[in-house]
Amino acid sequence: MVARVIPVDPFDLVIFGATGDLARRKILPGLYRRWKEGQIPEGSAIIGAARSDMDADGFRALVGEALQEFLPVAELVAETVASFLEILNYVTIDARGDGGWAELAGLMRKDKVRAFYLSVAPALFGDIAKRLKERGIAHRDSRIVVEKPFGKDLETARALNASLASYFHEDQIYRIDHYLGKETVQNLMAVRFANILFEPLWNAQYVDHVQITVAETVGVGGRGEYYDHSGAIRDMVQNHMMQLLCLIAMEPPSRFDPDAMRDEKLKVIRALDPVAPSEIVRGQYRGKDGDDYLTEAGNPDSRTESFVAMKLHISNWRWKGTPFYLRTGKRLRSRASEIAITFKEPPHSIFGESNQWRENVLVIRLQPDEGMDLRVMIKEPGPGGMRLKDVALDMSFAEALGDDLDIPDAYERLIMDVIRGNQTLFMRGDEVEAAWGWVDPVLQMMEERGDVPEPYEPGSAGPEGSLMLMHRDGRRWREMR
Ligand code: NAP
Secondary structure (H helix, E strand, O other): OOOOOOOOOOEEEEEEOOOOHHHHHHHHHHHHHHHHOOOOOOOOEEEEEEOOOOOHHHHHHHHHHHHHHHOOHHHOOHHHHHHHHHOEEEEEOOOOOOOOHHHHHHHOOOOOEEEEEEOOOHHHHHHHHHHHHHOOOOOOOOEEEEOOOOOOOHHHHHHHHHHHHOOOOHHHEEEOOHHHHOHHHHHHHHHHHOOOOOHHHOOOOOEEEEEEEEEOOOOOHHHHHHHHOOOHHHHHHHHHHHHHHHHHHOOOOOOOOHHHHHHHHHHHHHHEOOOOHHHEEEEEEOOOOOOOHHHHHOOOOOOOOOEEEEEEOEOOOOOOOOOEEEEEEOOEOOOEEEEEEEEOOOOOOOOOOOOOOOOOEEEEEEEOOOEEEEEEEEEOOOOOOOOEEEEEEEEEHHHHHOOOOOOOOHHHHHHHHHHHOOOOOOEOHHHHHHHHHHHHHHHHHHHHOOOOOEEEOOOEOOOHHHHHHHHOOOOOOOOOO
16 A cells, blocks of 8 residues: 655755765655655755755765665666656755855745755754845745754753744744654554544553653664763653653644644643652663773763663643653664553452453554554463453554555655644754753753763663662563564
8 A cells, every 4th residue: 555645835945964874864765755656746856955065966976876875776766766866956055154055045946835954963053044044045934944953951952942043933943853753653643532442541540651662772883972972861862752752641632733732742741750860770781892882982981871761750630640661772682662551450350360460551663563552351262261361452554554555754754744834743942942951950960970870781671770660660661572
């Protein structure tokens, strides 16, 4: 089954940082796939911009190579690749200089949607926004897309918001969190708000606890030095995990529209209690032969965490008493992202002591194999009395909707949302600031108590302390397979 394509108006999309890793690996291959699906209309143009000196043909060659490198051969249809490369152009621009802007202005067409994707370091956001505005390249209805990291604390996030706000209105700013573009994350909203089944149970009375896991098998590798200034809390918790938590915990918005959704997410962040020192565990993978965080970070004294687990409490009527456990890390046993909602036991078992109760768990898998399963108790078939067993009501999207279902990558969906002018899946400035406002004291607490991350073996499920965080409460993490 091929995903239904919703047409958009022809557009001019300028990608700053078009020669960089993100543009070559995600943005341009994503745009090619949308072109192949017929979603990018004729008359649209994609303009690369960076300091590297090259002409349009040089850029087309670079993009052609990127498509070969980052897309499966089966997706590369020669004619389609050629026609896609035709709509590309390139301008040499230094974000902080004066050259190239007039040329860029000359390439923009009058009656087209204009979007500017800033796939560059955040330190350049203000410089680019200023020049786009002052040179009349961006208009009131143009859109500007910015990448993470959106600040490294509340102060820097506020400064970034302020510098963008000097030239663009909030309804023009698209702060990307690619987790929100994942099919399953949106399905979480469909499951919650398009079914009567779950919502009555979606509260502290029926939910025992929630687990959110984002596990990676890779280490920090070549990005060690950069990562060492960030760590798992800044890199994953402040943005992606906080967004997932908001979508699970938020109240139903009155409409599926950008501000209604974001208002509700903001309320969740504001209702988060400060995390207690005993309810956070940080770790670092420590192995031999270079498979070691300190070696990869190039910093033998590093106290930056490559793993974090924490227990969070939301102080509102819906969730008081239901803990949310978050864990994320690098060099773990498996690459798996999932949300698991564990429901409470029935108040009374009519089947006697011999039957061991297993909880009902709703698992939402973000990767790999996007899908959901609901674990329910059934009777084991055959004679021998009433023996219970827990099985999964499994819904793999690929199986349920057809093996050849073409699920667009998160970036593809999000870029098309920018062109459509739909901000629902993008973070609003106050949301980002609220998330930093919650994270900042956590980071300060770590700093003040001189916390040293607990070592864990590469390929394990994380440090011992993370297991204890659950065991203390008589619970356990779901297994990383
Ligand atoms: P990168 O590989 O270092 O690329 C940076 C790009 O910016 C290059 O095209 C570079 O080209 C251009 N650039 C640098 N200085 C410039 C200037 N003064 N004026 C104009 N262009 C300039 O970085 P990246 O990995 O693609 O990341 C880009 C942004 O996305 C960063 O904010 C990063 O944090 C974020 N991000 C990246 C990833 C990822 O997977 N890579 C994931 C999430 C977020 P020239 O040298 O030719 O100018």
